[in-house]
Amino acid sequence: MEGEGAAAAVEQAPVLPRRESRRLPDFLQSVNIKYVKLGYHYLITHLLALMLIPLMVVILLEAAQTDPDDLRQLWLHLQYNLVSVLGCSAFLVFGATVYIMTRPRPVYLVDYACYRPPPKLQVPFHRFMKHSQLSGEFNESALEFQRRILERSGLGQETCLPSALHYIPPRPSMAFAREEAEDVMFGALDALFRNTGVKPKDVGILVVNCSLFNPTPSLSAMIVNRYKLRGNIKSFNLGGMGCSAGVISIDLARDLLQVHRSTYAVVVSTENITQNWYFGNRKSMLIPNCLFRVGAAAVLLSNRTADGLRAKYKLVHVVRTHRGADDKAFRCVYQEQDEGGKVGVSLSKELMAIAGEALKINITTLGPLVLPISEQLLFFATLVAKKLFNGKVKPYIPDFKLAFDHFCIHAGGRAVIDELEKNLQLRPEHVEASRMTLHRFGNTSSSSIWYELAYTEAKGRMRKGHRVWQIAFGSGFKCNSAVWQALRSVKPSPDGPWEDCIHRYPVEIVDGFPQPPPQEQ
Helix, strand or coil, rough: CCCCHHHHHHHHCCCCCHHHHHHCCCCCCCHHHHHHHHHHHHHHHHHHHHHHHHHHHHHHHHCCCHHHHHHHHHHHHHHHHHHHHHHHHHHHHHHHHHHHHCCCCCCCCEEEECCCCHHHHCCCCCHHHHHHHHEEEEHHHHHHHHHHHHHHCCCCCCEEEEEHHHHCCCCCCCHHHHHHHHHHHHHHHHHHHHCCCHHHEEEEEEEEECCCCCCCHHHHHHHHHHHCCCCCCCEEECCHHHHHHHHHHHHHHHHHHHCCCCCCCEEEEEECCHHHHCCCCCCCHHHHHEECCCEEEEEEECCCCHHHHCEEEEEEEEEEECCCCCHHHCCCCEEEEECCCCEEECCCHHHHHHHHHHHHHHHHHHHHHHHHHHHHHHHHHHHHHHHHCCCCCCCCCCCHHHCCEEEEEECCCHHHHHHHHHCCCCCCCCCCHHHHHHHCCCHHHHHHHHHHHHHHCCCCCCCCCCCCEEEECCCCCEEEEEEECCCCCCCCCCCEEEECCCCCCCCCCCCEEEECCCCCC
């Protein structure tokens, strides 16, 4: 759990000066050409296959125009050249075998499920502030700061906190933290296995990511024990990787599915709040309290050919960007103790600028993989012109709306969504899923991109062939993207997170203040 998207509230708070320095940088500034080259390198790796297509077309056209007598003569000639025939056949068989053995196996997203917290865990603003005051841990300045953050956060009145924080005083014990982890993970996994009909024993790969709660035995071991997964399962537990760890887990599962044939992989993305609530008064560490909420997602991936017929999506690309070599980027989201020894996650004032730089690198690499040739040529031409004319030419910012039909931007906070909408020149409908997820569920960390995808499905907007861009930010500092293609017109799965409330969305959000959803008649 970390509050990279939470800078929305800091921007509004008068106690922190120079608000402009924490906005995402204008992407019309320079971009490093080496990352463009990296993206084009990925494109060139598929160039041979693209060149073979017109060659095959020419061969077929020539064959169609060949005289039957010429074909008869060719056949008679081959009958007396058995060595040549066998040599050609062996070459074709060898080439086909190499191609089949070396090509990446397709990775299908069979289905996924998101945890839907019970209404008893909801924390309307007035209850949040009352409990914060009664806890006795916060001074008046800290309480007022939290109130201002909540009002401008974009969160609604139905977001949820774990049961330990509903007590007065709160009970951030190991037992309650385990209870929270079990509730969210098992809740999502139960729905996933129920909806897909897959038996837990059939799962060969398990990847779990949770940043701040890493008990012994691990969270992945808890899942193995609960569902009695098989003894040779390949299980992994990723910790400390932030809100973008969901995409990292997908990337790891994809790589494992290239090695292990005909198997299922389950990815579980969550965060644990119980033992990571900040009980101090440092303002840069109070923001996660106000934005992070309960949530989890479980994703079922497969490399089985048969699953391609029932899967929802196919994984197309994963692009990961890591800025950890830069000291400022490394420390911009940092878990530490405050002056009183209270542990929390501190957010740097440079967070938005660092996030913007990571995003710029990520989309510069992603662009050549997904954009139409026309957009790529314009983008590359302006980069070359900028080098030739010493920076006097502004780079062309590609229109990613031509590459993607839906955008799942990590619902880390209102500021990140606002700035991506502006800099990528998106329309309000493109960021609707992100804003509504932030409003209904809050910042659920690495699982937020799955709540957003579920929103799009619940609205009936996903059609066969549509492309989805999931993009998330994480501590370290990281920016990661995943691209999916819908294999059919996707309907929401049973017991989805939006099942009981989708009819009330979207709601209007004015200047960060969510308007109450209309009452049911």
